[in-house]
Amino acid sequence: MNNANPLLHYEQLIDYARVRIEHLQPAIEQIIADNHSAIDAIIVQQRKLPTWDDLVLAVDALDARLNNTLYSIAPLLLRGGDWQQAASKCWDLAQAYFLQKLQNAELLDLYQRLADSPYGLNLDWQSKTALQRILKSYRLAGAHLAVDQREKLQVLEQQINDGQSTFYDNLTRSSDNWSVHIVDEQRLRGVPLHNRNAMAAAAQAQALDGWLILLEEAAYLAVIEHAHDRDLREQVYRAYQRRGASPAPDFDNGQVFQALANARQEKAQLLGFDNFIRFNLQRREGVSAEQVRAFLADLTRQIQPGLQQEHQQLQDFARQQGLPQVEPWDVAYLRKQLRNTPLSLSEDEVRACFSLDTVVKALVDFARQLFGVVLTEDHSISTWDPDVRAFEVVQDHALLGYLYIDAIGRDGKQADSAWTYYAWNRHIDAEGRYHKAAAALFTSIVPAQGDAAPLLSHLDLRKVFHEFGHCLHHLLVRTSNYHLSDVQNLGPGGVEIAGKLLERWCWSAEYLASISSHNLTGEPLSVQALQTYLGQLQAQEQPKLAVELAKSLFDLDLHGKPDDGRSVLQRVADSFDRAGAWPLADFERPLHAFDHLTAGYEAGYFGYLWADVYAFDLFSRFEQEGLLNQATGRELQEALFAPGAAQSVQVGIEEFLKRPSSAAPFLRWYDLTPS
Structure with a gap:
């Protein structure tokens, strides 16, 4: 193993200060090569009598090594340029490996023999559940198909991957090639000040006077909801509602969607659906x-x-x-x-009371008060960008894992985006070692101008709380199995439940008033004022x-x-x-x-x-019982979060x-x- 490559120490947090572009692809290629050799050995060793430790946990350990490294690399996509190209290549290599592994008929046979054996039939219920999930994943990947059918499936997977890339290329092209340059501020009458400031910053970035409106959600909403200039609203609306559209079929995402749906349909039918x-x-x-x-x-x-x-x-x-x-x-x-x-609060007045520091403190307090989870910022943890904050996550004096918060927008991040990486899955390996969980929260809050603090709109708040819900869900799982700790194995509604739940606190005037603090005076918003403001939002x-x-x-x-x-x-x-x-x-x-x-x-x-x-x-x-009632929060964790994917x-x-x-x-x- 090349110990000089910092990405090859997958059980440790990555020292991003040491990572170079030339480390990325060699690390993934080496892990994939090691995994192929290990799987070949596992197949030979397990042919006679498949066992839980030497088959299931052994392959799980290989998956964990590759996934941990891959999700450590994934944030480097945001650096753009050569970094993005190298990280994308790593992603493609890993996805190709996982598909190939899941189509391995010999592995499927070993898992099935284990499940049908007296040993398998006497496993505990969580292990049986995990084993059935593994069997299903192999069958849904086509491991049971004939060789020619698996080859056809691989062709369809490549078509789908190519189509998805084309979709984003078309969307980026249509968005990046459009803007409105405003030199008369009267045309922006009604638009909130913070949006006008962002438009001015966009103009300055391109050495222009005045204001520049880009095809981004925040600018779009600011214009169509607030601008008194009807012609400007029309101009922005028409452009925004045609993102990804083109008279040229190759550049039109309607055509892309149709091709993707056809390929997915063919894939499903090939697999028997x-x-x-x-x-x-x-x-x-x-x-x-x-x-x-x-x-x-x-x-x-x-x-x-x-x-x-x-x-x-x-x-x-x-x-x-x-x-x-x-x-x-x-x-x-x-x-x-x-x-x-x-008497309504303006959006600028609301934003002024929710600086990023205020909101992060609120998240830390929320986790502590509701779940007894202590988030301690650790400045010694290396991150992929100076704006990223890293926390140790502890509950009941036990280190659960780590949380990264990458909240501020920058070049390379899609404007208005928000997502979560489930970086490491909690599990216990065959040697009885505990492997911690890790999650990363991403949003694209507009950066502050000068020395001012980044401020969050109500929509920003909802996005942050939503993604924080995903992170807490992942970090508070209590299963010891790698597959059952992956909340992505829940159904479409199940994976979103924690995010949607935490959004509800953002609609509580009582809660928002309690965490609000004006960025200059420290004064909170009143419950009554927030009730009126939220009522107006709710009506829409x-x-x-x-x-x-x-x-x-x-x-x-x-x-x-x-x-x-x-x-x-x-x-x-x-x-x-x-x-x-x-x-x-x-x-x-x-x-x-x-x-x-x-x-x-x-x-x-x-x-x-x-x-x-x-x-x-x-x-x-x-x-009914208190918005920050810890007893209720603990019951929520035990009933909904702790089981992970072990129950519906x-x-x-x-x-x-x-x-x-x-x-x-x-x-x-x-x-x-x-x-």
Whole structure:
């Protein structure tokens, strides 16, 4: 082993100060070569009598070594340029290795023989559960197929990978090639100050005077919700709603989605499934296709009356404002104007009370108060960027693992993005050694100007708390098995439940007031002022729910029958119509930038809505017993987080609630009609 390569010490935190580009690919290639040799040896040694330690735990250790290194490399993608190219190559090599491993028919045979043996039949229930998950993963990867079928599957996987890369290339190209240069500040009347400052910084970065509007979520929302200049709203709206769209088929993400859906359908059928939806739900478990469709159909019925009323209300308000025809770029602006009052808090006033330091302290306090988890910042831990903060995670005097918080936007990060890396899985190996968990939280908060602190909007807060929920879920798992500690093995709704739950605290005026602190004076916001502000935001959530519903309907429509002759545009229009969203104009391509369908949520986007329903119900117990009641928090951990993927989320929810789950809190909050 080349000990000079810092990436080859996978059981230790990486010393990023020592990592060079030339370390990346050699490290992954060496680990893959070592793993191939080890697997060959395992197959020979286990042919006579497969055992848990020398088969299951031995292969798990190989997976852990590669995954730990890969997820240590993954943040280096954000450095862009040669770093991004090298890290991407590592990712491709690792994914190819894992696919090849999962298609190894000899390994599948050994796992099956172990499961069927007297030894396997007498394993404890968690080990049996893990073994069944392993068997399923091999079958869903095609290990049981004939050689020619496995080769065909590999071709389809490559087509899917290429299509996903093309999607991002098209999205990046269409976004990067568009901007609006403003020299007359009057055109920005109504836009919050912090957004204008960000636009000014964007202009300065390109040696321009005035302000530059880029195709980023924050700038887009600032203009269409606040700008009094209707022409500017139209200009920005038209561009944003056509991201990823092009008259050239090769550059149009509608064509990419169709090709991806066709390849996924062929893959699913090759593996014995009617369609990709059934394959995906089998892969990640949780619910059936019929349950999902019934859930979305029920939500569609419930949302219609309120949306129809809201549409009429906006039309009436527009006429009162002298606007006879409501265009798509008027809708968000009218919603804001309709609900604004002279005493309302502005977005700038809210942001001023949530600096990044204030919010990180709130996260630390939240974990301590609710779960008894102590997050201690450790400045000796090396990170991939100076803005990244690293914490040791301790509960009941035991070191659980590590948390990285990479919150501030910078070159290389996609603007407005937020995600979590489940870097290390907690497990105990064959020698009885405990391996800690690690998670990394990423958001793209607008950097501060000069010496000022980065400030968070309410949307930023929700994103941070959502990703922190994912991290806590991962860090608070208590299983000892590598597979069962991976919360990504939960169903589409299960993997989102913790993130959606923690968002609920961001809608509590009482909680937000308790953590607020003006960045200059230290004064908190009042509960009453926040109640008014949050009430105005809440009134605008039902139309956003309709868009989320439309996305879920489109996802299932596309992956249910991709070859039924309907175009992507027809499917999008049908989905928005069924969801009751504001009617689409001919030029709109709202889902050509729907990147979740190339990031692991294809045929599973409904999980966000599914998890949201449960999150409201779970949160109702904290509303009754105390928002930071540690006894309630510990019960949540034991019922829902600690089991990891060893039991279904539904079981944990009902165990925590001590009753069957209910959609009533969700429906009340959104002012929907129960069916």
